[in-house]
Amino acid sequence: MSDAAIASSSGGFGTGARAVWDVVLPVVVVVAVIIGAWYVACVPMNIKEALTQAERAGAVVEPAGAKERRDMSAVGLALANSAYARDTLNQERPRLPAPHQVGQELWNTTGGMVLNGKAFSKRSLIYHGWVTLSATVLGFAIGTVAGVGLAIGIVHSRVMNMAVMPWAIASQTIPILAIAPMIIVVLNSIGVTGLLPKALISAYLSFFPVAVGMVKGLRSPDNMQLDLLSTYSASQSETFWKLRLPSSMPYFFTSMKIGMAASLVGAIVGELPTGAVRGLGARLLAGSYYGQTVQIWAALFAAAILAAVLVGVIGLLQRMTLKKMGMVH
Amino acid sequence: ADEVTLQLKWVTQAQFAGYYVAADKGFYEEEGLDVTIKPGGPDIAPAQVIAGGGADVVLDWMPSALASREKGLPLVNIAQPFKSSGMMLTCWKDTGIEKPEDLKGKTIGVWFFGNEYPFLSWMSSLGISTEGGDDGVTVLKQGFNVDPLLQRQADCISTMTYNEYWQVIDAGVTPEELITFKYEDMGVATLEDGMYVMEENLADPAFEDKMVRFVKASMKGWKYAEENPDEAAMIVLDNDETGAQTETHQKRMMGEIAKLTAGSNGALDEADYTRTVETLLGGGSDPVITIQPEGAWTHQITDKALN
């Protein structure tokens, strides 16, 4: 809505080139600035390790002794030993890996694997991403159905609204990472294994935003719109299908986007207590065991890219649906 | 074939080579077993998994298993392939630490999640408080890696001889920069990586028979791994689904592990057990276990398996 208003007030040039210019250029500039700042930050972040390495190799650094340097300011050290700035950008286990290191690792574990025909080998992020994706999507589906169902109940029943809503909020204050192992164990003990336990954790995280958004959406019709149907003596189900559901669509898609992102987090969390053998969560953790910061960062970015793609797909669906419904102008 | 599920204590690595070798070389199959090996991880308590019915047999450290037993979960040790403990404390030498008493006033990273018992017992036997201050040590719950040491957030961290210690070395630290305290050398070693099952199951002859075959095959696997460390490491690598393990690290780990399993035929040595219990009971004001455990181990399986 506000988008439309902005678009029309800015004069309404709509040519493709202009749109690309407006959308892509700012992002490119911002990303470039971030990468620049990132490189700069690498120097103080990694300088202590660089100096220690150099000292082990026999160089004389100022001041000598890792213990002495421990409590010194990193920026000060970087300035005093600017000769070692380069060494901060290519360490094996940096505190902050340089952008090109992350990019290289990402490429080596995705595109590079594809070129070698090993796209689905266990060292490939495509393989691990795929594992996480399947749990994410299944959990998202369960969570969305549950969230929508709960929202329908809440909107149509006073008791549900009063009794369940506070508990739905409370349920989200429980740290999922704490109860994930218990969920897995309990489900295991009743014979549920495989994809489903992970998906249920995803669902636990994604049902809430969907439910909250849908409650808002299903309640979004104003009094007049509801009164109109009253004068027709429309039934509850007619009111639902002809008024509440259509007017909740914008909310539905927005909350699905949040739900999808939450679902991905859930799938990753769910991977830890299942042995963390496959999936992006397992990669994150494995990177963490062995202090492979570059690997952590690569897995992190892979997860974020996956989330962006999933959310983008929902955004696409949203545009198509709302356009068909005449709700985007 | 009879199905057996084994829950490991940690992720797939050479620490568990014997089981992977037994599976890979068909030793289990020969015994008519169909074994599923479930990797562990930071969020997995083997005792909880077996209580929930998620495994038939689990690998655990004895302090944790005995503590669970006191909590009312009747775990029984049926075999003990690890003779000695691989746990140690690794410190920076330049912090001035030379002997255990020097730990006072220092910051120390410790694994929790049931793995803190040996450390706590050791400190209480030294009479060092873990509440911080000049006369005590400041304890940190260390994460899964050796960063706290490398970043000098801690003066010492817990390491295993076969794993974390080498990660420190791989990070470019020379052994001369470090000083280590092995629990074995300190006389506070506790038993690690034993096989545990639920007590009530042992009464079931079918289960007993299954375990006999399992232990037999597993020990065969262990011995094979000790003799062919490089091959064993490669088998472990093949079974690592995360794709994060490296060949060098696993081969070296296998070498270290072989030192720990050497001297055990799989049967629990009662003397080791007694020493472990003594250490845990002697934990000063807050001992890990409070009463002498009864029936926490048995030779019922190994007697049949190893003869």
Place this chain on the structure above:
Amino acid sequence: MDFEWLLGGFASLLAISYVNLQVANGGGRDQAITRLFVPVFFGIGLLILWEALVQGLGVPGVILPAPSAIWDRFTASTNILWVDFVQTFVKGALSGYVMGAIAAFAVALLVDRSDFLRRGLLPVGNFMAALPIIGIAPILVMWFGFDWQSKAAVVVVMVFFPILVNTVEGLRATERMQRDLMKTYAASYWQTLFKLRVPAATPFVFNGLKIATTLALIGAIVAEFFGSPIKGMGFRISTEVGRLALDMVWAEILVAAIAGSAFYGLVALIERRVTFWHPSQRRGR
């Protein structure tokens, strides 16, 4: 299996649901006391069912303790729970929440001033918001140390983007006529900001602030899984799971649920006070 327990459990849940139905649809249905009574009563029903399931099915305490056992542990360990609460909630979550919120407002104002920045930063921000905390937490623990500072940093990262995105959206949520009115007065940027756009943005801002409350607590707890001093709710949970002291784990979860709900409720209350004028806050008319 103990059928008496199970039967009793389901029967009392049914009875409670029935009473709730009567109360919720009866007279006085809009009174504050009803609003409190119904959910509490429902919660009690759930607890009874939980207790009945655990007792009736003989679920071992190392898998899922009964509410009565959790309550016993809770009352017996209040001092530990308090120490943990202060460490995680007050030092970690609250301070991170405040810092994150302030930073988000500041950046939102900056982003809002320049259309270019908004177009550039928001997509990147959305991307960064999708970075899973499980990956971020170990990194931040490595950077900021084991104490509460690293937990606060995780919380800052977690709450920053929801508040930022909502605030930016809110600042744009004025109607054309409202903006045109300001234009006819030739109002300056700051006048328009403080007299129109900030007030109009408050409902959105609170939306973000509310989402952020639950995120803050979860963030602080989860971060402790990746390294901490030997106190804190996350530390206790992860340690006691390994010790099979599940009653303690649930006592901490209880604290988390109470603290999180109270925090959420507090922000919601402030929201009611501040955005009383918004249609969603008006009852009746």
Place this chain on the structure above:
Amino acid sequence: MAPLDEERMNGVAQDPVIVAEKLDLTFQTNDGAVQALRDVNLTINKGDFVSFIGPSGCGKTTFLRVAAALEHPTGGTLSVNGMTPDEARQQRAYGYVFQAAGLYPWRTIAKNIKLPLEIMGYSKESQQEHLERVLKLVDLEGFGEKFPWQLSGGMQQRASIARALAFDADILLMDEPFGALDEIVRDHLNEQLLALWERTGKTIGFVTHSIPEAVYLSTRIVVMSPRPGRITDVIESTLPRERPLDIRDTPEFLEIAHRVREGLRAGHAYDD
């Protein structure tokens, strides 16, 4: 005088459709109670065209809403065809035009107009038939496939009138339906409405702010005064049923308009 008028009407053996007796309605709001209607007595007979006129906030809308069972009286009774308004609604007795257009934005104009028909279970063909008839009536042929936001405010208002006329409700309740229209369109729709009313014999309740409009359309004009809303005058029209537009220049018309204006003015506080 109002009670007198009514008594007289009730005496005549006509067919009462809406009967309000001692109607009271008080809204409970955060800052206290608002009495919107007080002691309203009114009978609307079958085939009547009753206009409601009165200052803003006097309860015109509230009265229509009570009649349509959208609001429930806190005192007194209102019956519709001898039933409660709720029962009458069950029988789909009402066509209601709201003060604002209130079209559903996700439905095209045609689908908006078909909405009541769908709910009332008309067949597809008969829906299309009704649609075409009313689109013509309000002069919106060719706009069926547009979405509401693609039309100007006046066109939207006409579409909402079409929606209320699409099905054959016996009672038509219209809340300032022509407020957003310019005079020419308004005149046109006034004529159309009168023609429809004559042809179908519907009972119509009509809220307006325009005195000429009220006089031109109605058989009876109800003048209300605010806070709390009361009926201060009920004026019978002496105009013939057949009403060309230029009837508005006749002395009879102006006489009635004058009476309405006086009634209205009495409810205001201006001393000029």
Place this chain on the structure above:
Amino acid sequence: MAPLDEERMNGVAQDPVIVAEKLDLTFQTNDGAVQALRDVNLTINKGDFVSFIGPSGCGKTTFLRVAAALEHPTGGTLSVNGMTPDEARQQRAYGYVFQAAGLYPWRTIAKNIKLPLEIMGYSKESQQEHLERVLKLVDLEGFGEKFPWQLSGGMQQRASIARALAFDADILLMDEPFGALDEIVRDHLNEQLLALWERTGKTIGFVTHSIPEAVYLSTRIVVMSPRPGRITDVIESTLPRERPLDIRDTPEFLEIAHRVREGLRAGHAYDD
């Protein structure tokens, strides 16, 4: 005839305030361009009261918006006091009443009315003074502390008029300000507005759908026709400046009203 009229006006040596020359405005929308204004030529002199009348969607609002620099022409020019509208706005030349009330819901009525005064840096006391004066003018004394959503639509509209009158803008642009009001209040406010205009000599642009209102208030009436919006007639009022309400019954008044109606009708397609 319109161009002729205008030519004549421009000839007279008056003080032009708003001068539109060959004004064109085309909106670019997703489904194509909408030409809202085409070749509009108009001069509004100081102290004029100019009404705009025309069917819905003909560009009345758009013209006012261009005059207030809320919209920028795509062709031709419009100047205000010899400046661009943007410059005039910087000098706070405008009081604008929008078609809908547009009060800020988080401010009380009093604070809403004070809003322009705060922005223009009036002192606290003088704010209070102005507030009380205009509250009285629109008959809302005692409602200052209510919030907008606690008032009926008509009262909100009056508050928004008060807001525009609170500061002394030379040019008052009013877009159907009295649309939501009943006839009596409307008459009253019409009188008040005329009195204010006479007293202050403001220049007023006024959009309305009511022919009598336009005739009663204006010195000049601009009749527009839709798609694209053009001026089809400009009618000079021959009524005296002093206008009691009953001037509306004089033949002169009815004659002008008739001319406006004819001009309006010419822009419509009805053949009745």
